Structure formats: C-alpha cells, structure tokens
Amino acid sequence: xxxxLGQFALTLALITAVVQGVLPIWGASLNNALWMRSATSTASxxxxxxxxxxxxxMRSFVVSDFTVLxxxxxxxxxxxxxxxxxxxxxxxxxxxxLWTLILALFGAAVAVLGRNIPTGLKARTLxxxxxxxxxxxxxxxxxxxxxxxxxxxxxxxxxxxxxxQDVGLAMHPPxxxxxxxxxxxxxxFAVAALIEGRVDPxxxxxxxxxxxxxxxxxxxxxxxxxxxxxxxxxxxxxxxxDPVENVSFMPWLLGTALLHSAIVTEKRGAFKSWTILLAILxxxxxxxxxxxxxxxxxxxxHAFAVDPERGIYILGLLTVSIGGSLTLYAARVHKMEPGGxxxxxxxxxxxxLNNLLxxxxxxxxxxxxxxxxxxEGLTGDKISVGPxxxxxSFIPIMLPLVLIMGIGPFLSWKRxxxxxxxxxxxxxxxxxxxSALVVWYIQTKGPALAxxxxxxxxxxxxxxxxxxxxxxxxxxxxLTESLDRLRRVPRAAxxxxxxxxxxxxxxxxxxxxxxxxxxxVLFVQPGKLVQIAGFDVTFEGVEQVQGPNYTASVGKLxxxxxxxxxxxxxxxxxxxxxxxxxTTEAAIRSTPAGDLYASITEPVNQEIEGQWTLRILxxxxxxxxxxxxxxxxxxxxxxxxxxxxxxxxxxxxxxxASLPIAAE
Amino acid sequence: xxxxxxxxxxIILVAVVALALATGLIGYAMQDGINFFRSPTQVTxxxxxxxxxxxxxxxxxxxxxxxxxxxxxxFLVTDGNASVPVTYKGALPDLFKEGEGMIGSxxxxxxxxxxxxxxxxxxxxxxxxxxxxxxxxxxxxxxxRKTPSEPLETVTNGAGNDS
Numbered sequence: 071x072x073x074x075l076g077q078f079a080l081t082l083a084l085i086t087a088v089v090q091g092v093l094p095i096w097g098a099s100l101n102n103a104l105w106m107r108s109a110t111s112t113a114s115x116x117x118x119x120x121x122x123x124x125x126x127x128m129r130s131f132v133v134s135d136f137t138v139l140x141x142x143x144x145x146x147x148x149x150x151x152x153x154x155x156x157x158x159x160x161x162x163x164x165x166x167x168l169w170t171l172i173l174a175l176f177g178a179a180v181a182v183l184g185r186n187i188p189t190g191l192k193a194r195t196l197x198x199x200x201x202x203x204x205x206x207x208x209x210x211x212x213x214x215x216x217x218x219x220x221x222x223x224x225x226x227x228x229x230x231x232x233x234x235q236d237v238g239l240a241m242h243p244p245x246x247x248x249x250x251x252x253x254x255x256x257x258x259f260a261v262a263a264l265i266e267g268r269v270d271p272x273x274x275x276x277x278x279x280x281x282x283x284x285x286x287x288x289x290x291x292x293x294x295x296x297x298x299x300x301x302x303x304x305x306x307x308x309x310x311x312d313p314v315e316n317v318s319f320m321p322w323l324l325g326t327a328l329l330h331s332a333i334v335t336e337k338r339g340a341f342k343s344w345t346i347l348l349a350i351l352x353x354x355x356x357x358x359x360x361x362x363x364x365x366x367x368x369x370x371x372h373a374f375a376v377d378p379e380r381g382i383y384i385l386g387l388l389t390v391s392i393g394g395s396l397t398l399y400a401a402r403v404h405k406m407e408p409g410g411x412x413x414x415x416x417x418x419x420x421x422x423l424n425n426l427l428x429x430x431x432x433x434x435x436x437x438x439x440x441x442x443x444x445x446e447g448l449t450g451d452k453i454s455v456g457p458x459x460x461x462x463s464f465i466p467i468m469l470p471l472v473l474i475m476g477i478g479p480f481l482s483w484k485r486x487x488x489x490x491x492x493x494x495x496x497x498x499x500x501x502x503x504x505s506a507l508v509v510w511y512i513q514t515k516g517p518a519l520a521x522x523x524x525x526x527x528x529x530x531x532x533x534x535x536x537x538x539x540x541x542x543x544x545x546x547x548x549l550t551e552s553l554d555r556l557r558r559v560p561r562a563a564x565x566x567x568x569x570x571x572x573x574x575x576x577x578x579x580x581x582x583x584x585x586x587x588x589x590x591v592l593f594v595q596p597g598k599l600v601q602i603a604g605f606d607v608t609f610e611g612v613e614q615v616q617g618p619n620y621t622a623s624v625g626k627l628x629x630x631x632x633x634x635x636x637x638x639x640x641x642x643x644x645x646x647x648x649x650x651x652x653t654t655e656a657a658i659r660s661t662p663a664g665d666l667y668a669s670i671t672e673p674v675n676q677e678i679e680g681q682w683t684l685r686i687l688x689x690x691x692x693x694x695x696x697x698x699x700x701x702x703x704x705x706x707x708x709x710x711x712x713x714x715x716x717x718x719x720x721x722x723x724x725x726x727a728s729l730p731i732a733a734e
Numbered sequence: 735x736x737x738x739x740x741x742x743x744x745i746i747l748v749a750v751v752a753l754a755l756a757t758g759l760i761g762y763a764m765q766d767g768i769n770f771f772r773s774p775t776q777v778t779x780x781x782x783x784x785x786x787x788x789x790x791x792x793x794x795x796x797x798x799x800x801x802x803x804x805x806x807x808x809f810l811v812t813d814g815n816a817s818v819p820v821t822y823k824g825a826l827p828d829l830f831k832e833g834e835g836m837i838g839s840x841x842x843x844x845x846x847x848x849x850x851x852x853x854x855x856x857x858x859x860x861x862x863x864x865x866x867x868x869x870x871x872x873x874x875x876x877x878x879r880k881t882p883s884e885p886l887e888t889v890t891n892g893a894g895n896d897s
Contacts, residue, residue: 411737414744426749430756437760438767452771452864454789456839459767463759591824592805671825683805685825
C-alpha cells in the first residue's frame with residue numbers, strides 16, 4: 071500500500087510539474103500576475119509530493135519490505151539501520167528519486183525564500199526548473215521506477231554493496247547531489263534571464279547565494295567521497311582521476327569560475343553574457359555527469375548499447391536541455407549590454423584570468439574523461455587515460471591560478487597598481503622562497519615540481535593572511551580598533567579569506583601525500599618486522615571477529631618508534647556472506663605530520679597459506695587535504711551567511727543596512 | 735579603434751593563446767598518459783616496446799599463481815588462445831582469484847608483463863568489459879557464466895524492464 075502511495079505521489083508530482091512548467095511562464099508573457107504567482111504554490115506542492123514518494127521508499131527500506139524490488143536488490147534485514155536508511159539512495163532508482171527531490175527542494179526554496187525576486191523572473195525561473203523536473207520524473211516513472219514490486223516476495227534481500235556500507239559514503243550522495251542539482255536553479259535563473267533578454271547586477275545578486283550553496287555542498291560531497299576512497303578502498307589514495315570522480319570535479323571547477331564571474335557581474339555589471347554561459351555550462355556538466363554515471367557508458371561504450379533505454383532517455387534529456395539553452399543563448403546573447411571598462415591589471419582582469427584558467431582546467435579534465443569513450447566509439451580501440459595525463463595537463467594550469475590567487479584580493483576594480491602590491495608582498499615572496507629552500511633541504515628525493523608547488527602554497531597562505539590583516543589594519547592601529555574592524559568586515563570577505571587559505575592548506579596535503587609517500591607491500595607471518603618512515607611495525611597476527619552482517623579478520627600491528635611504543639593498528643578484512651564480497655577496513659594513525667596507514671589482505675592461494683599481504687603507507691601531511699576542504703566549506707558557509715543578510719531573502723535580522731558592501 | 739573594441743580584441747587574444755597552450759599541454763600529456771588495452775593474443779602477436787605502458791586483461795590461468803620473494807607474485811593471464819606471464823609486487827585486489835578476470839597496467843619487459851597496478855572485477859557479477867571482449871574474440875566466453883541462483887533473478891529481469 072505505502073509503495074503504491076509513493077508511486078501515486080510521484081505521478082501527481084509529474085502533473086504538478088507540467089502545470090508549473092506552463093502556467094507561470096505563460097503568465098509572465100501575458101503579464102498575468104495570478105498565473106505567475108501560481109509557481110509558488112506548484113513548486114511547493116511538487117516538493118511535498120516528491121518528499122512523500124521519497125518517504126515511502128525510505129519506509130520500505132527501514133521496515134525491509136521485500137515486496138519492493140529495489141529493497142530486495144539493495145537491502146538486507148541484517149543490515150544496520152543507518153545503512154537501511156542510506157540504502158534508499160544506494161541504487162540507481164533511489165538515487166534518481168533523491169536527485170529529483172533535491173531539484174524540487176531548490177525550486178520550492180526559491181519559491182518560498184525569494185520574496186524580493188521580481189515576479190516575472192521568478193515565474194520564468196520556476197517554470198524552467200519544472201521542465202528539468204518533468205524530464206527526470208518521467209525518466210523515473212517510465213524507465214526506473216523505484217516502487218516496482220516483486221512476486222513472490224523473497225525472504226531476504228541481496229544486501230547493499232558492502233563497499234557502500236559506510237557512514238562517509240552514506241552521506242556522500244546527498245551532499246554531492248545538493249551540489250550537482252543546486253546548479254540547476256542557477257541554470258534556470260540563467261535561462262529565465264535569457265528569455266527576458268535582460269541581465270543586471272541585481273540578477274547576479276539573486277543568483278549568487280544559490281551558486282554558493284551548491285558550491286559548498288559539492289565541495290563537501292567531493293571531499294567526503296575522496297575521504298571515503300582513502301580509508302575504505304585500502305589503497306591509501308584520495309584521488310584517482312577516475313571518470314566517476316572527474317564528472318563531479320568538472321562542475322566544481324566551472325562552478326568555482328561562476329562564483330567569481332558572478333561577482334564581476336554583480337559589482338561592475340560586466341561579464342554578463344559570460345556569467346550566463348558559465349551558469350548553463352556548469353549545470354550541463356552536472357547533467358553530463360549524471361548521464362555518464364547512470365547510462366553504463368563508463369564501463370564501455372558497448373554497455374550503453376546493451377541497455378539503451380535509460381541511456382537514450384538521458385541522452386535525449388541532455389540534448390534538449392543543453393542544446394536548447396545554448397541555442398537560446400546564441401539567439402539572445404547580443405542583447406546583453408557590455409559592462410564597464412577596465413584596465414588589464416585590475417580586479418576584473420584578475421578574475422578574468424581566474425575564469426580563463428578554470429575553464430581551461432575543466433576542458434582538460436573533460437577531454438581526458440571523454441576521449442576514451444569517443445575513441446572506442448569511433449575506432450574500437452580501448453584506452454585508459456590515467457593520472458599521468460591529468461598530472462601533466464591539469465597541474466600546469468592550476469599552479470599559475472594559485473599564484474594569481476595570492477594577488478587577486480589586493481587588486482582594486484578598474485585599475486590596480488601591481489608594483490605597489492608586489493612591494494607590499496615582498497616579505498611574503500621572501501618567506502615563500504625560503505620555504506622552498508627548506509623543503510628542498512628536508513626532502514631532496516621528491517620531484518622538483520613538489521618543491522615549487524609547496525612554495526606556491528606557502529605564498530597563497532601568507533598572501534591571503536596578509537590581505538586579511540591589512541583589511542583589519544592589524545598592527546597599524548590599536549588592537550581594539552583592529553578587533554572592531556574584524557567585526558565590521560563583511561562575512562563574505564572573511565569567507566573568501568577562509569576559502570583561499572583553505573585551498574593553500576589543501577595544497578600542503580596534495581603535495582606532501584603524493585610526492586613524499588612511502589609504501590611497503592609484502593607477505594607477512596606473525597612476528598614479521600617492517601620498517602617504514604622511521605616506524606618499526608610488527609605484525610602480531612590475525613583474529614576472527616563477528617560483525618552484524620559480516621565476519622572480520624582483524625590484524626594486529628604494534629607500532630614502535632625509536633624503541634618506544636606508538637600505537638597498535640588493527641586493519642580489518644571483512645567478509646559479507648549475503649553479498650558474497652569482501653571489504654578492506656584500513657587502520658590509520660593520523661597526526662598533522664602524516665598518516666601511518668595499514669591494510670591487510672588474506673592469502674591468495676594455498677601456497678602462501680598463513681601469509682597475509684600487508685600494505686603499509688606513510689603519507690606525509692595528508693590530513694591537510696581534509697582540513698583544507700573543511701576550510702573551503704566553512705568559508706563558503708561564512709560568505710553565504712553574509713549573503714542571506716544582504717539579499718534579505720528571509721529577513722530575520724534587519725542589520726544589513728549598516729554593513730559596508732562586501733568587496734571580495 | 736575604440737578602447738572597448740581594443741579591450742575585447744585583447745581578451746580574445748589572451749583566450750586564444752591560453753587555448754593554444756592548453757591544447758599543447760593536452761598533446762604533451764597524451765604521450766605518456768594514455769594507455770591502450772591489449773589482449774594476451776595481441777601482446778603475443780605484436781609485442782609492444784618495453785617503454786610503452788599499456789593494459790592487459792584476461793583470465794588468471796588456473797594453477798599459475800606463484801609467489802616469488804617477499805611480496806611479488808607471478809601468474810599467467812590468458813584469453814584462451816595465448817598466455818602472457820605477469821609479475822606484480824603489491825597487494826592483490828579483492829576477488830583476485832585463479833580462473834577469474836583481471837586487468838593489469840604496466841610494461842612488457844623481456845616477454846614478461848611487469849604490472850604496476852592490478853584490477854580485478856568489482857563484484858561477483860561483474861567482469862571487466864575489456865576482458866569479456868578479449869575472451870569473446872577467442873570464442874572462450876560463455877554468456878551468463880554466473881548462473882542465477884534464485885528465481886528472484888528471473889523476476890528481477892521481468893519487472894525491471896517493463897513497468
């Protein structure tokens with residue numbers, strides 16, 4: 071009964087979406103206020119209906135209703151409750167339902183919170199959003215219904231892939247999807263602006279909080295996924311340039327560009343058509359990511375042909391939305407008035423360079439991700455594009471970007487004095503140079519690029535802090551006055567400082583853990599001593615432990631340093647009888663200086679019975695990757711909290727008038 | 735030329751230069767960043783040069799898996815027609831077994847494939863498509879090697895597609 075209710079709610083949501091897709095936009099062209107305002111109620115109703123459907127599916131998972139096919143395939147009565155809940159979005163159908171739920175959530179949020187958005191723009195935006203909804207709701211109802219029943223119902227389910235039974239990964243899809251789908255509302259705003267043929271600074275101001283919210287969630291989602299890969303896959307890596315990772319990274323790169331170009335549109339009225347184009351492209355990449363992951367295209371071009379129904383549907387959706395919006399863009403872009411003039415050395419110039427480099431970086435990732443698919447489709451040759459490709463093409467584009475990031479916040483609008491800025495940063499340049507020498511002295515073995523990258527990270531961190539301290543005039547005026555300034559500086563400015571510094575911190579982790587990693591892999595018997603990065607690790611043996619839906623072999627490693635005990639590591643090997651698969655639970659000892667990481671695998675055949683494969687890694691500074699990511703997320707949130715005050719979307723605190731305008 | 739027009743031309747120039755640089759970078763990166771997939775038969779017929787990193791895939795031949803030294807293993811990878819010896823030092827992935835599919839990336843040195851990375855299939859149902867294709871090319875692949883264990887599977891197929 072409940073699953074049918076869910077399905078019924080989904081059907082009603084589709085009908086509501088059709089109404090929302092037609093009535094408001096029609097009303098906007100006829101200037102019919104009532105029709106335009108109907109978007110508020112239909113958007114909210116659509117969200118409620120999809121939430122009911124989502125709740126129905128979640129309930130089926132929670133009570134282990136094995137008459138529902140989706141539950142049978144992805145759950146098991148022995149599974150811990152958290153993963154039963156997370157199982158709701160663990161499957162193809164469930165994750166689509168979550169996608170659509172978030173899509174409707176953003177629509178409803180704009181409908182309810184965006185009170186000061188002009189009625190026409192709001193009506194058109196929500197109509198465009200509804201069309202995206204229609205695409206996905208019909209896709210779900212026609213090809214991937216999450217509420218399909220099974221008869222006769224089996225006694226128990228197949229279980230969720232054990233690799234996915236993890237807290238980090240349970241939270242990863244919702245965050246990632248909020249990011250992906252959050253860009254949909256920016257896309258809708260852009261298309262609505264194209265239909266109206268008008269973009270002004272106010273438009274950029276309405277769009278920016280949504281971009282920022284999506285960006286924050288996407289950053290968190292990517293970081294969480296990378297953290298999960300780090301501790302769950304047992305290889306000790308946090309980024310593999312895997313196509314699945316790339317498709318989430320591309321919207322992030324372009325979304326970051328969009329975030330910065332929207333500032334120029336908002337503050338100077340320039341980059342209008344470019345901002346619109348970025349908004350369209352960012353969401354297009356989100357859609358492309360969904361298509362690539364969901365169509366089976368990644369395993370092979372041929373897999374796509376095996377089950378074409380879903381793939382072709384999303385491909386159609388992709389063609390209509392991307393093709394349609396770009397055609398509209400081409401037809402309307404000349405109507406945008408050009409913005410104010412600026413000198414090459416200016417904040418506009420800096421942000422232009424930022425956008426250029428980020429777009430190029432996205433293009434290289436896109437090329438590396440799609441090229442194998444094209445080649446296989448055209449010639450049948452199977453190739454893989456590995457990390458060497460991305461390291462060679464992506465890093466040389468990103469390093470200059472980080473270099474100019476240090477200067478960017480010092481640049482003034484229209485015309486800036488580069489020589490003056492450099493002279494203010496001479497100490498920073500000196501310290502960054504010295505730090506390069508120090509790093510080179512400590513780590514003579516690593517690649518030269520690592521030393522340069524480390525110095526650039528130090529440069530970014532110090533330049534960012536220097537800009538922040540000059541903003542509050544730290545050291546130039548009395549401390550109390552500086553503290554007073556600290557309070558009065560808009561939160562968006564603090565957010566920028568936090569995010570830029572966060573990237574510098576991330577870079578320490580990126581460089582340290584990839585350039586100076588030590589790794590030992592060997593077969594061990596109890597009593598075996600392994601030396602790595604100054605640690606003496608002794609393998610003590612393995613014991614069997616029973617878990618709720620798995621059995622585990624837990625290894626015991628005692629770690630000593632200079633004759634003194636440091637810690638005991640217990641890497642696990644879990645075996646899931648129902649899903650018939652195994653997972654690795656790495657044991658990690660984290661310190662700011664680096665992680666000692668251990669994982670074990672059972673013997674592969676009889677010949678080496680009793681010998682376990684032990685993998686020990688020492689990854690310097692890897693913790694900075696997660697800490698820096700947190701800073702990025704927190705910086706985004708800080709900036710977002712400022713925006714809310716200024717946009718006055720929900721006017722909870724009316725303090726905005728007294729705040730100076732953010733000049734990030 | 736007005737200043738506005740001049741600025742626009744400058745921006746376009748910068749963009750063109752940047753695009754050219756990026757294209758150059760991509761071209762350069764493709765030299766060693768792109769690995770071809772080859773089946774054991776292809777490798778035996780036309781052995782790639784030692785400096786070329788490529789991927790090989792097939793089944794791990796029954797009874798061929800041996801341990802050498804501290805952590806290295808050797809085994810034969812086969813597509814039913816030809817076999818290529820593989821050496822690998824490192825932890826073997828989950829579900830790496832004799833008689834199962836694998837993909838390795840590395841170089842062919844003196845007739846032996848020295849793998850730097852080994853991937854096995856992801857779960858019980860899934861075998862890398864490259865391996866399936868390589869086996870099909872030799873006529874060794876049987877569809878549905880994994881027999882559906884429960885009647886559940888038939889229901890799955892029926893209900894999953896038409897609804």
